[in-house]
Amino acid sequence: MFEAQNHRKDLPGQIYLSTLHDVDDHASNNLRGPLTNTLNTGNKSRDLSKLMDGYFADASATEISDFLKLNSIENASTRSLFSVAKKILDENIERKNGDIPNRVASLLKVVVQEMDQRFFRQNEDLRKQKSTYKSREEKLRTKIRVLETLATGTTEENEVVLNQLQKTKIEMMEIEEKKKLEEEDIIRLLKQKESSDSQIITLKEELDLTKRTYEKHCFLLETQAKEAKVELQNKIVELECLLADSRKKVEEHQALTQSKYRRWKRKELGYKSFLDFNSGSLQDLRMLCNSLKQEILQIQNFHMEEINHLGLKLTSLVEAAQNYHAVLEENRKLYNEVQDLKGNIRVYCRIRPFLSGQSRKQTTIEYMGENGDLVVKNPSKQGKASHRLFKFNKVFGPAASQEEVFLDTQQLIRSVLDGYNVCIFAYGQTGSGKTYTMTGPTLSSKVDWGVNYRALNDLFHLSQSRKSSITYDVSVQMVEIYNEQVRDLLTGNNQQKNLGIWNSTQPNGLAVPDASMHPVKSTSDVLELMNIGLLNRAVGATALNERSSRSHSVLSVHVRGMDLKTNTILRGNLHLVDLAGSERVDRSEATGDRLREAQHINKSLSALGDVIFALAQKSPHVPYRNSKLTQVLQSSLGGQAKTLMFVQLNPDVESYSETISTLKFAERVSGVELGAAQSNKEGRGVRELMEQVALLKDAVARKDEEISLLLAKPNLSAEKHALGLPKYGSSSPRRHSIGTPRSSRRISVGKSPKVVGKAASDMDKSSEYSDKHSEADSPLSDGFRHHKEFFQQSRPAAVDATLGLTEEVVSRLPSVHKGHNITDEFELLGFEDADSEERLSDISDGVLSMATETEGSVASIVEYTLFPETSVLPSEVIAESTVPPAEILAESTKPPAEKSSVSARVPRPEKKPSQGSSRMSSARSSTKVLPSSKKAATGSSSLVKSNSTSSLLKSSRRRL
Numbered sequence: 001m002f003e004a005q006n007h008r009k010d011l012p013g014q015i016y017l018s019t020l021h022d023v024d025d026h027a028s029n030n031l032r033g034p035l036t037n038t039l040n041t042g043n044k045s046r047d048l049s050k051l052m053d054g055y056f057a058d059a060s061a062t063e064i065s066d067f068l069k070l071n072s073i074e075n076a077s078t079r080s081l082f083s084v085a086k087k088i089l090d091e092n093i094e095r096k097n098g099d100i101p102n103r104v105a106s107l108l109k110v111v112v113q114e115m116d117q118r119f120f121r122q123n124e125d126l127r128k129q130k131s132t133y134k135s136r137e138e139k140l141r142t143k144i145r146v147l148e149t150l151a152t153g154t155t156e157e158n159e160v161v162l163n164q165l166q167k168t169k170i171e172m173m174e175i176e177e178k179k180k181l182e183e184e185d186i187i188r189l190l191k192q193k194e195s196s197d198s199q200i201i202t203l204k205e206e207l208d209l210t211k212r213t214y215e216k217h218c219f220l221l222e223t224q225a226k227e228a229k230v231e232l233q234n235k236i237v238e239l240e241c242l243l244a245d246s247r248k249k250v251e252e253h254q255a256l257t258q259s260k261y262r263r264w265k266r267k268e269l270g271y272k273s274f275l276d277f278n279s280g281s282l283q284d285l286r287m288l289c290n291s292l293k294q295e296i297l298q299i300q301n302f303h304m305e306e307i308n309h310l311g312l313k314l315t316s317l318v319e320a321a322q323n324y325h326a327v328l329e330e331n332r333k334l335y336n337e338v339q340d341l342k343g344n345i346r347v348y349c350r351i352r353p354f355l356s357g358q359s360r361k362q363t364t365i366e367y368m369g370e371n372g373d374l375v376v377k378n379p380s381k382q383g384k385a386s387h388r389l390f391k392f393n394k395v396f397g398p399a400a401s402q403e404e405v406f407l408d409t410q411q412l413i414r415s416v417l418d419g420y421n422v423c424i425f426a427y428g429q430t431g432s433g434k435t436y437t438m439t440g441p442t443l444s445s446k447v448d449w450g451v452n453y454r455a456l457n458d459l460f461h462l463s464q465s466r467k468s469s470i471t472y473d474v475s476v477q478m479v480e481i482y483n484e485q486v487r488d489l490l491t492g493n494n495q496q497k498n499l500g501i502w503n504s505t506q507p508n509g510l511a512v513p514d515a516s517m518h519p520v521k522s523t524s525d526v527l528e529l530m531n532i533g534l535l536n537r538a539v540g541a542t543a544l545n546e547r548s549s550r551s552h553s554v555l556s557v558h559v560r561g562m563d564l565k566t567n568t569i570l571r572g573n574l575h576l577v578d579l580a581g582s583e584r585v586d587r588s589e590a591t592g593d594r595l596r597e598a599q600h601i602n603k604s605l606s607a608l609g610d611v612i613f614a615l616a617q618k619s620p621h622v623p624y625r626n627s628k629l630t631q632v633l634q635s636s637l638g639g640q641a642k643t644l645m646f647v648q649l650n651p652d653v654e655s656y657s658e659t660i661s662t663l664k665f666a667e668r669v670s671g672v673e674l675g676a677a678q679s680n681k682e683g684r685g686v687r688e689l690m691e692q693v694a695l696l697k698d699a700v701a702r703k704d705e706e707i708s709l710l711l712a713k714p715n716l717s718a719e720k721h722a723l724g725l726p727k728y729g730s731s732s733p734r735r736h737s738i739g740t741p742r743s744s745r746r747i748s749v750g751k752s753p754k755v756v757g758k759a760a761s762d763m764d765k766s767s768e769y770s771d772k773h774s775e776a777d778s779p780l781s782d783g784f785r786h787h788k789e790f791f792q793q794s795r796p797a798a799v800d801a802t803l804g805l806t807e808e809v810v811s812r813l814p815s816v817h818k819g820h821n822i823t824d825e826f827e828l829l830g831f832e833d834a835d836s837e838e839r840l841s842d843i844s845d846g847v848l849s850m851a852t853e854t855e856g857s858v859a860s861i862v863e864y865t866l867f868p869e870t871s872v873l874p875s876e877v878i879a880e881s882t883v884p885p886a887e888i889l890a891e892s893t894k895p896p897a898e899k900s901s902v903s904a905r906v907p908r909p910e911k912k913p914s915q916g917s918s919r920m921s922s923a924r925s926s927t928k929v930l931p932s933s934k935k936a937a938t939g940s941s942s943l944v945k946s947n948s949t950s951s952l953l954k955s956s957r958r959r960l
């Protein structure tokens with residue numbers, strides 16, 4: 001150990017290289033120590049740490065060589081030298097992009113050389129050390145051998161020697177271990193050397209490369225510098241030239257500025273003089289302005305006065321405009337009145353709003369005028385051709401409330417209380433709002449009430465307010481027409497019973513005699529009945545699936561009013577009709593029930609159209625009988641009624657074609673004139689007639705007496721034969737008059753035949769049309785016979801009585817009723833009226849129609865017979881029919897108050913019973929009497945053939 005330590009001290013360069021680490025650490029410590037001291041002492045030499053920190057990166061070659069001289073590089077450790085070399089390279093590569101300056105390269109060279117030498121020296125040292133160790137090992141082995149020999153001498157000595165040997169062995173082992181360690185160190189050093197060698201080689205190569213690149217770069221830079229220098233020199237020359245130019249320009253500019261200055265000076269002087277001049281004229285202008293102000297004030301005052309004047313004129317204009325609106329309203333009213341007078345069917349158009357479920361809300365309605373104009377747009381067309389204008393009495397937009405709609409309908413409905421027949425019907429495709437308008441969406445809310453409820457409600461209120469002067473009885477019927485079958489909706493049982501319809505219009509507007517008639521006293525009664533009706537309709541609807549759309553519902557309101565002052569009786573009927581959907585069902589698509597429904601709807605609506613258009617054309621024949629619907633509405637579509645049609649529209653573009661066909665229909669309807677409506681009043685005319693009848697009755701009584709006196713004489717038959725009077729029983733006077741050719745009747749009736757002939761001719765016409773067979777060839781053909789038969793069947797007794805007497809008795813009684821012209825009586829009957837003639841020509845079913853469509857007076861007579869004041873059962877009628885005619889006639893002359901009870905029992909004064917009389921009795925008996933009762937009544941009518949009456953008339957005729 002000791003030797004080893006000593007040997008360390010002997011190593012060259014004073015570096016302890018027992019291990020490489022030791023060498024490095026010690027070396028760096030040794031190096032740093034003196035260098036640091038040197039720096040601290042102010043020596044300018046630089047130490048190796050600076051070298052390591054790249055201190056020499058920017059140092060000159062001389063500085064580096066100085067540094068290397070001053071500092072013993074041999075004292076630096078190998079590791080630090082390596083790191084110095086690496087750092088130099090890294091730094092230079094980072095800084096200069098691989099260009100290593102010469103000085104750094106030389107420094108590197110020095111460091112690398114030093115490291116080379118050091119490795120060489122170390123190698124040498126290690127070799128020497130190895131040989132030293134070997135010699136020592138030899139020495140020790142010899143010592144061991146000596147000692148072993150000595151040990152064999154004495155055991156003690158041996159032991160001592162052994163101990164020494166062991167110690168020596170241990171030492172040897174330690175030395176061997178150390179040797180091994182040193183050998184390992186040497187091997188590691190050798191390896192390090194090898195790696196350093198390779199590093200040095202690569203470094204050298206890199207250095208060479210860098211040097212070459214650097215040299216190239218330097219050359220490039222030098223050439224660039226030369227070029228830049230030349231360029232700069234050129235620029236300097238250019239700049240000098242420019243400087244000379246700008247100097248010249250500055251001089252020129254200065255000269256120009258001076259001339260400008262002089263010019264401005266001159267201008268200033270000019271402006272000054274101009275300003276002086278202007279201030280003078282400003283003064284003048286001020287004065288002028290003041291005078292103008294005065295003038296303007298004057299004009300302003302003048303205009304103010306004018307404006308005030310205009311304001312006054314405007315106020316009067318506004319008033320006029322307001323009046324204009326009033327006048328417009330008045331005009332509308334007047335127009336409606338004219339329409340009423342003309343008997344035009346009023347047409348109101350109502351457009352329903354889009355429903356919440358409708359997704360596309362594109363409307364076909366372009367414009368709705370307050371005057372009833374409606375413009376519809378065709379969505380598939382463009383330009384003018386896409387628009388169509390329609391004109392109606394009124395157009396209600398989607399926002400119109402139920403109340404607004406009713407307000408415009410109210411007056412019409414109110415006229416029912418004045419004895420008019422009114423018909424309101426809603427026409428339009430399915431879902432267009434017909435039921436909404438007529439009934440309303442719900443009954444629970446008053447706001448939603450449709451025309452039906454509001455109408456009845458209004459009628460009740462009005463009748464209440466009039467009750468001091470007129471007492472009213474209101475009754476309702478509600479029927480449904482489905483597949484040409486009429487069903488009573490108020491019976492309570494829902495059996496599908498097809499009800500019969502009168503073949504002609506009835507004076508009381510009753511078209512469906514078998515439908516139950518329900519007297520109503522209040523709105524709640526109506527609501528109750530409506531509910532029953534709707535329920536019955538709904539039950540039908542469930543059975544037949546949405547039947548309400550395919551059936552017509554008719555609510556008939558019958559009003560009878562008695563004027564307490566004049567004893568006039570008013571009869572008004574209101575038909576409120578919710579028609580089936582008007583859309584044309586494609587027959588090719590519909591089958592079975594649907595096809596049947598479609599056919600029936602199409603048929604009935606076409607029939608309605610035909611009736612309306614026949615009326616419009618004043619056609620002699622109105623085809624009421626072509627459908628149940630037109631039959632039911634006959635009394636309200638004929639001459640005396642007021643008719644209103646609601647045209648319901650769905651604004652959706654998809655419904656365009658339906659909308660157009662609905663509007664076209666409505667447009668034609670709106671042009672229809674039915675003739676002036678007439679009130680069903682039983683007034684003075686009736687009473688006068690009654691008075692005449694009373695006179696006649698007296699005359700007949702007197703003549704009867706005379707006849708009975710004559711009959712008492714024995715030569716009676718001869719006398720009778722001589723007179724040539726027809727025998728009673730073979731033909732009644734009425735029959736005679738009808739069966740006789742018109743010319744002969746003319747002769748027999750004197751002045752009146754003209755009228756009678758006309759009436760008969762009308763009857764003939766109606767017969768012709770009603771039968772739908774031409775009778776033109778022969779007036780006495782089958783058709784005429786049919787007419788004759790029908791006339792016999794349906795002719796009301798009262799008319800018969802009146803006409804019979806008029807023709808054959810009255811005309812021969814100038815002495816009885818002196819000064820009274822029989823023509824007047826016919827005028828009273830309305831037969832002289834040209835209109836009535838026209839209307840008579842419309843009769844399709846004989847005298848009953850005639851009675852309705854002529855003056856109210858005749859209707860009243862029929863009414864008395866058909867509709868007694870109190871309901872009388874057929875049996876009672878039969879019993880009462882035995883009342884002697886004298887008594888009846890006497891009764892008829894009584895005042896109405898007394899008359900009412902008796903008139904109800906008025907039997908026909910006809911001698912010959914007929915089917916017509918049976919019909920009368922069925923009608924008078926009760927509105928609820930079934931058609932089957934007609935037969936019973938017919939049977940009972942034989943009883944009506946009162947002996948006294950027949951003998952009375954027979955004898956009177958004989959006498960005459």
Ligand SMILES: Nc1ncnc2c1ncn2[C@@H]1O[C@H](COP(=O)(O)OP(=O)(O)OP(=O)(O)O)[C@@H](O)[C@H]1O
Pocket residue numbers: 351352353355398428429430431432433434435436437441548549550579580581648
């Ligand atoms: N003026 C309206 N305001 C609000 N909703 C309306 C109006 N008119 C109709 N409707 C609604 O449109 C729908 C169809 O109306 P409605 O049933 O009255 O048509 P419709 O013509 O009677 O049909 P249908 O022929 O099938 O009986 C209903 O839901 C109804 O509430």
